[in-house]
Amino acid sequence: xxxxxxxxxxxAAVGIIRLNRPKALNALSLQLVxxxxxxxxxxxxxxxxxxxxxxxxxxxxxxxxxxxxxxxLSYVDLLADDFVAAWERLARMTKPVVAAVAGFALGGGCELxxxxxxxxxxxxxxxxxxEITLGLMPGAGGTQRLARAVGKAKTMDMVLTGRMIDAxxxxxxGIVSRVVPSAELMETALAVATRIAALSQPSVRLAxxxxxxxxxxxxxxxxxxxxxxxxSLFATEDAREGMAxxxxxxxxHFRNR
Ligand code: HXC
Numbered sequence: 001x002x003x004x005x006x007x008x009x010x011x012a013a014v015g016i017i018r019l020n021r022p023k024a025l026n027a028l029s030l031q032l033v034x035x036x037x038x039x040x041x042x043x044x045x046x047x048x049x050x051x052x053x054x055x056x057x058x059x060x061x062x063x064x065x066x067x068x069x070x071x072x073l074s075y076v077d078l079l080a081d082d083f084v085a086a087w088e089r090l091a092r093m094t095k096p097v098v099a100a101v102a103g104f105a106l107g108g109g110c111e112l113x114x115x116x117x118x119x120x121x122x123x124x125x126x127x128x129x130x131e132i133t134l135g136l137m138p139g140a141g142g143t144q145r146l147a148r149a150v151g152k153a154k155t156m157d158m159v160l161t162g163r164m165i166d167a168x169x170x171x172x173x174g175i176v177s178r179v180v181p182s183a184e185l186m187e188t189a190l191a192v193a194t195r196i197a198a199l200s201q202p203s204v205r206l207a208x209x210x211x212x213x214x215x216x217x218x219x220x221x222x223x224x225x226x227x228x229x230x231x232s233l234f235a236t237e238d239a240r241e242g243m244a245x246x247x248x249x250x251x252x253h254f255r256n257r
Contacts, residue, residue, distance in 0.1 A: 001042060005032040008039045013050040013197035014190060015043035018057075025063035026056045028108045030083060032066075037089040044095055050197025050204070052093070053189045054116060055100035056109075058182065061125070064107025067134065087140040091115040094205050096196050100189035101125045102182055106164070110175075111140040114149060117208060119175060120189045121167040122182040127175055128164035148215045150174050200238035200254040206230075 001008045007018040017039045019026040026032070043049045056062055078084075090097065090112060099116035106128045113119050113127070129138050129146065137143065138159060147155040150173040158165065170176040180188045196204055206229045213225045233239045237257040245252035 001039060003035040003039065005029065006035045006039055010049065011190060012194065013048060014193040015046070015049045015052040017052060017054050019055070019062055022057060024066065025060035025104060026109070027063050027066040029066040029069055033086050037086060040089055040093060044093055049095065050201055051096045051098065051193040053098045053100055053193050055186065055189065057103065058124070059103040060109070061099070061101040061103060061105040062109030062112060063104045064109050064130070084139050091141065094208070096204060096208055098189050098193045100185050102185055107131050107138070108140050111138060111142040111145070114142065114145040114175065118177045118192060120185065120192065121170060121176040121179050122185040123167050123179055124182050125167040125170065126164045127170045128162060129159050130162040132160060133162040145215070200236070200242065201256045202236050203233055203238060206233060
């Protein structure tokens with residue numbers, strides 16, 4: 001696959017998508033989001049791929065929606081052509097997505113990171129929702145996902161002031177899973193994705209769905225869904241194999257069945 005604004009690669013069972021608009025700090029133009037979605041579609045349907053790593057450059061994961069493209073749009077334009085809807089493709093991935101974030105993850109860039117399942121940050125990473133400084137507000141799930149990830153106090157601070165937080169604070173409050181030195185970012189993200197891709201894919205898929213459910217509805221609904229998904233895994237051969245391997249003190253051989 002060849003695109004202008006994203007670079008797509010694969011390493012064994014891991015798909016890698018690199019946002020690539022260096023002159024605009026990976027600002028998320030319509031073209032970039034469309035190409036990102038095509039790359040996600042391709043990995044989602046590729047049976048050889050078990051997990052995806054989404055990354056940017058050393059300087060920027062993504063500095064937000066492309067402000068130059070948004071500037072001429074009116075309210076009625078946005079109603080007529082809901083360009084934000086296209087951004088949700090990432091959140092609908094059933095395969096796990098690991099974000100490898102270095103540099104700026106701002107506005108829509110921070111929102112993309114929040115849609116990923118695991119966020120690994122370089123110590124250079126900076127997260128923020130600066131839309132308020134443009135007279136806007138987050139529009140790709142930021143108010144909702146950030147609030148659920150870090151609670152009201154930090155969300156209001158970030159969304160209402162637009163201030164950036166560094167990687168250490170992002171880890172402390174729960175946006176980021178791990179912080180690593182910049183030079184180790186891709187290696188760590190690929191190791192995490194490779195590990196997940198080697199596990200039983202039905203269990204990974206349903207576990208992801210169950211965790212996401214915790215952020216989508218109320219608690220009772222989430223617990224009911226979790227129970228149903230947990231029970232359904234007992235219909236897989238991999239669960240039998242995994243539990244047998246444990247009791248027999250050996251490594252499991254998963255066959256995605
Ligand atoms: C378009 C952008 C951009 C953006 C940076 N650039 N961010 N272009 N949209 N979001 C461009 C700059 O115009 C500049 O182009 C080049 O990238 C380098 O940026 P500089 O500002 O010169 O770099 P620096 O001084 O290092 O500052 C980095 C920065 C700053 C702090 C990240 O660029 C910045 O504040 N960017 C905007 C961040 C932001 O407000 N994001 C939220 C967008 S709204 P030229 O041609 O001048 O060299 C949003 C809403 C999402 O995301 C809602 C869902 C759809």
